[in-house]
Amino acid sequence: MARGKKHTPERIVGHLRQIEVAVANGKTTPAGCRESGITEQTYYRWGKEYGGLQVDQARRLKELEQENAKLKRLVAELSLDKLVLKDIASGNFQARIGGAVRWAMPASME
Secondary structure (H helix, E strand, O other), rough: OOOOOOHHHHHHHHHHHHHHHHHHHOOHHHHHHHHHOHHHHHHHHHHHOOOOOHHHHHHHHHHHHHHHHHHHHHHHHHHHHHHHHHOOOOOOEEEEEEOOEEEEOOOOOO
């Protein structure tokens, strides 16, 4: 696999199942990984994250991780907005933009 290539949750679960079958048939884990085209390290990392999940569960896990990241960004933006509004409400209208001090007026007051 090319370095940094993204695998879908379905493919990851498929690789894990393929290696589990190979091990059950008497092959070693490294041999199963080679047949599947992934490294042992990747196999164990994926096993920690996806081990025991069905394909639909793995897909849902990825969706939830993406949604969580989006919500974290939104919370950070809203927290920053709150701090700015708090400064404006306290009469501190100075803002640093590009290293220079400029007077900033909220959009609602323009």
